[in-house]
Amino acid sequence: MKPLRKPEVEVLHFRERLVTASIVVGVGFVVLLLRLGWLQVVKHSEFQARAEQNRIALVPVTANRGLIKDRNGVIIAKNYSAYTLEIEPAKVQDLEATIDALSTVVEIAPRERRRFHKTLDDYKHLDSVPIRTRLTDEEVARFAAQRFRFPGVELRARLFRQYPLGETASHLLGYIGRVSQKDEERIDRFADPANYSGTDYIGKIGVESSYEEQLHGTTGFEQVEITAGGRPVRTLTRTPSVPGDNLVLSVDIKLQQIVEKAFGDRRGALIAIEPSTGDVLAFVSKPTFDPNLFVEGIDPVNWDALNGSIDKPLLNRALRGTYPIGSTYKPFLALAALELGKRRPDSVTYDPGFWSYGGHLFREGGPKGGHGAVDLMKSIVVSSDVYYYVLANDLGVDAIHDFMRPFGFGEITGIDVEGELAGVLPSTEWNERRFHQKWYGGETISIGIGQGKNAFTLLQLAHATATLANDGIVMKPHLVKAIEDARTGQQTLTVTAESGRIPLHPENLALVRAAMVGVTTDPSGTAYAAFVGAPYRAAGKTGTAQVVGIGQNEKYDARLVEERHRDHSLFIAYAPAEPGAKPRIAIALLVENGGWGALAAAPIARAVMDYYLLGKEPAAPPVLVPGAAGTTAEAASPRPAPRATMAAAPPATGAARTAVN
């Protein structure tokens, strides 16, 4: 039996409970509304900003890299747009299988495969690594049709750097390459990293590197609305990029090509400078390399070939090769003698073919019995060693050092490309600092013929020659003549004023210059044969420098070592050199192991002058055959091998110091 129920009481109880529950629920609603108010009113602006941040991505718009042109407007570095096939390693399970499958659709050479793996190893932070560049239209179409088979493989249109002249001028141009960890640190130092946010490539060496800031341009930005997955929906605003500035080189690329051709397979360097401006007209280091190989990352085979070669094609000899400059030092010493009052123009030194100092016999490689009575003029024309042995001894190493310094010997010239070496302009103070040794008088004798502890770059030699040709007015040498705004075409010169002036007496300068003209015009001059018949007057000086030895890291090869022990052949010159004429070109060049300066180096200088002054292009590489044009005594007689002429070793260095020319 059911007990009696009292509905009224139950309803009352129920209502009481309902009110209690409603209070709980009501409090819940109030809390909810308070929370909504907190989020939507108090915190609104913060969340609004975060929603905008979510929605809008800044996408960098890479600026076009500036072009590089020569002084006549010939383009030597440009950009082109092409399709590349890129793999995103994170999205691909089996890289090898994917590349194998890809190679059935587009051609993938083993070289490209190796390069891909090297890039992958070298740049671990890259999201996407190219496997094939420069796809043909047909390949693009073929891949696009099969794209679904290759997740993680993307077809991208990119701008590429190209050096259309290939190996020409590679040492001055340099190249660009992928931005590495080290480059990123560099970017932090010189630029706003944001400006590089979309940049994959950066100048690595050469002008491409030293003018990186100007070439790069300003990266633009697009505000793009994106989904949570990163898919772009639409572009909201666009800040266009500003293209990088173009570089107008001071180099005449045609001249550069003629020089590189004239060197042939020989190693060496040549710098040509316009004395009045400091414009570098040619900047050659042989052998060269193809900078295009480096842009996309060089493959290991090509790298080993370049890096392991005994010819060191990657060494910038013009900038980083330091050499004793041999007899090309003599005109500067002669000038020092006149300016410091150690010699008068008519002072005569008797040259019997040798000179004895401190019990050692210093010989010269000239005619038997020496040059006889030699005055300053003759000492340069016939290149008497004895005259300069005695002169160096009279001047002393410190006076030589102090006179040569303003010409830029043993100092970086400040040319607008990185990596320049200072070389060595010796002094007693330097010798003590460097070797903790006293300077021996015998060492000064070697200095007199440009040997011994002298070590200069070809750039320094060319710069000093240009300064000599420019009446002692120093113009800083520069590879880039002007920076050109890519949009307006407006050009800004890089070097507008002289950087110094060496006080020289005009009559002394005139005498030394006349002697240098004698080198090419006097039948007894050492470069007479090379310049015979030239319709302009050139001032020059030959030089031959002894090779000290073979570097430790070079591969040993008996036949090559024999060749590589031969002397370096040097020549300095400027033209036109008629009295009152303004010299338009000054050069310094060196042919490694080329032998005698008059034979290997001087003919290249003649070819440079002929082209630059007359527009004449050489038919064949200019080489003088010994004896063929034997109008000078020296050229007619075969020169003894340098080792055979060693008479006495100076005590300090132990190396024989003898030079001809």
Next chain:
Amino acid sequence: MNAAVAGVRERLQDFTRALDPTLLATLGALAVIGLITLYSAASDHPGNFGSQLRNFALAGIVMVLFASLPPMVLRRVAVPVYCLGLIALLAVLVAGVSVKGAQRWLDVGFTRVQPAEIMKLGVPLMLAWYFDRRAGTLRGVDFFVAFVLVLVPVALIARQPDLGTALLVLAAGSFVIFFAGLPWRWIVGVAVGGLAALPLVWTLLLHDYQRNRILTLLDPMSDPLGKGFHTLQSMIAIGSGGIFGKGWMQGTQTHLEFIPERTTDFIFAVYSEEFGLIGTSCCSSCSWCWWRARWPSPAAPRRPSRACWRHRSP
């Protein structure tokens, strides 16, 4: 003929009398809000809106049918529904279909059903039936039995795991027990016991992901791109809506796919983003009215128009 027409009219009047206009209006309003929001949230899947509209139509018919059922019928089906639900929950445990790592579905041939949904109605019905049987002779043990009746399905649902539904069922059951007159000392005891058991529940009963979900709910910034992403993105959506909202179909968080599960679990964030505080207040008010509308009028505790009170007539 006239008699037949009169008969039909009488039936219709019965029907409409069974429906509370306020309740109907608030439900309708919430349904319209839901549909409008779904249209925006599912703008890239237009089919969703159509099927939701169809489901609302079907559910509306079912709602009216159920509302007109005499409570006696409900009392009669209470036990079978509860038992059926319990068997189904056990079946899910043994032979359920896993979706996204949770075993919640039961394949019954032509469609899949989620037995936990049955229990949302089954548990309150069962409790009502039980308390009705024990009415007037309620003792402490009855409340104990009632709690067992609630906790067994709750535990089964929590095991699937489906913490959300388990809590809903627990809340529904607890409210019925509360309304049945659970003594206050019990309430205090359960509250204290529940709080004391929290550490145990936390360490023994909850899955890692459930713990993480609670943790990130409390502090979404602890893992903004991982576990906290969903919570954080919906907070951004709600907050960025402001007072007036970004406008219908204009929510960036919604349409740029930052809100996850935006057509289902997180649809409130979509609504909040597009309609702002004004919209969320309206929605909350509707819900409150819906709750308030179910109160019996104190003046007419036995008004026959209120289906749930009719059975109280002697």
